[in-house]
Amino acid sequence: DFAFVVDAETEAQALLRAARGADKTLVADVSLFDVFDGPAAEAQMGDGKKSVAIAVRLEPKSGTLTDAQIEAVSQKIVANVAKATGGVLRGWPRTPPRTGTAQERKAHAPQRLSLR
Helix, strand or coil: CEEEEEECCCCHHHHHHHHHCCCCCCEEEEEEEEEECCHHHHHHHCCCEEEEEEEEEECCCCCCCCHHHHHHHHHHHHHHHHHHHCCEECCCCCCCCCCCCHHHHHHHCCCCCCCC
């Protein structure tokens, strides 16, 4: 799973296409599972931004993928999405929330995405 911060006008379809095209031999399916937009999203990510989360299913032709292979295809996905949409992984680099109490900021802070 990946969550990307993109411009609010960016269509999810562009992000899905970019992720699918990252490695046509390993990426079997890409689906949208969440869009976080509106005033609450902009308060966390900046004006004119939204978060789009996708699930990516990898399917090797033979054998089991190694951690290194998973990391490599993950990096390709991130790079393709960045090139096609300008999107960046949500929470990377981690930036402090803009508003709210310390407890609210902690509760809504983006978490670092684990690719393993």
